[in-house]
Amino acid sequence: MITTTRIKEEFDLILLGLQKRGLDLRSELEEILEQDDVRKRTQKELDDTLHEARILSKEIGGLFKAGKKEEAEQAKSRTSALKAQEKVLHQKLAETEEALTEKLRHIPNVPHESVPKGTSESDNVETERWGEAEGSGEQHKPHWELAKTYGLIDFEAGVKITGAGFPVYTGKGAILQRALINFFLDRNVAAGYQEVLPPHFVNEDSAYGTGQLPDKEGQMYHITADDLYCIPTAEVPVTNLYRGDILKEEDLPKRNTAYTPCFRREAGSYGKDVRGLNRLHQFDKVEVVVVEHPDRSYERLDRMVEHIGGLIKELEIPHRILRLCGGDLGFTSALTYDFEVWSRAQERWLEVSSVSNFESFQSNRLKLRYRPSDGGKPQLCHTLNGSALALPRILAALLENNQTESGIVVPKVLQPYTHFDLIQ
């Protein structure tokens, strides 16, 4: 959520930034400022009323003590008008505040200056490409065929026991999953991230904290009996670790990594998008989540991109990095890099990671702040996160790219984890 202070101070800049998303929100922003003025006036009125009532009740107390009962009773009658006024103002304030946040919620984050203008995927800017991609796919089998041939994934069994989009990994397929998870976690820990193993369900407050609620309600599995939500990404529980916190400036950055399964309803998806491992309801992912000082968040983003790129290189998978354009940028992000691996058989790019700087957009909603070392007022932190990495599409690319006459070759870096180097 963007702050009203910022809207007031950087009105034109914000307007300009949002244009990169193809949005003209001038009137919405103006309405917010007007609403904020109403809020302030109401608050002042309410505070004054309460102040008056407070003084009066102190007087009454004094009168009772002094034994002046009649005068006290008289004073009492004067409070009833104040009480009525107080009630009205209180309600008005609550309504105004609610309307204000409701409006504020619909303003997306302001894109960073480096975000290219654009309306769709095609306007994303490729910043890096690694390995041999494009073409050469004719004699390659798609991963769902390979998975079946080598007994790595049983999609039908998943359908039987749960439903479509819930694959069962079997044998070397299951071991490969475990190997990838451990490989990613080990590398992240070596890079300085603290490993955490969070709950896979979160409460409503947490879902609000990272912005899944109220807008993306339909994307999450909801356990109604206990009012809990299955996490769509580890970002939700890990970021909420810091909800409402005031950190010490010297404790920044906070860097965490977590493996969790991710649950997504993916309502409305169909066709080739959901074939095989392309899109699932349950999948495994290792995530990195960072809370950083505002002055250093972009430097941090660059390092995260470098680290995640390094992981894919180690796995020797052809990939590219895209800087997302305004139109493709997520609602909460100020700058996002997408990592895509090459699916040789499908001859298309598959997104395996999305690394973003949310600046203070998330922390404003989370009330996540740090106290400056010089003792000044608490300031909002910046938050960043990225997948490092999402397993299914990595596995898909791995199977398709590494298929040979004799079987599927396991990348060298995974062999210490799998204890086999070939899938036959």
Added chain:
RNA sequence: GGAGAGUUGGCCGAGUGGUCGAAGGCGCACGCCUGGAAAGUGUGUAUACCUCUCAAGGGUAUCGAGGGUUCGAAUCCCUCACUCUCCGCCA
């Protein structure tokens, strides 16, 4: 799941209707003392919003959360959440 006890500031802990944003202690910060330190001693030590907007000052709210009683609630009542103890169940 049943019964009981509890939840107060960074931490411990007092406070059962008024002058309580809250005693006392610890911790922390700054000063004094000291050659330096410890001890001692003095001062300060929450957050949000409003006013002001440079600062200072002032106002309001917050004693687990929400609602109620009352002129007035940390204190009384109701609902919920969480923690602990005992019983039950259990990987």
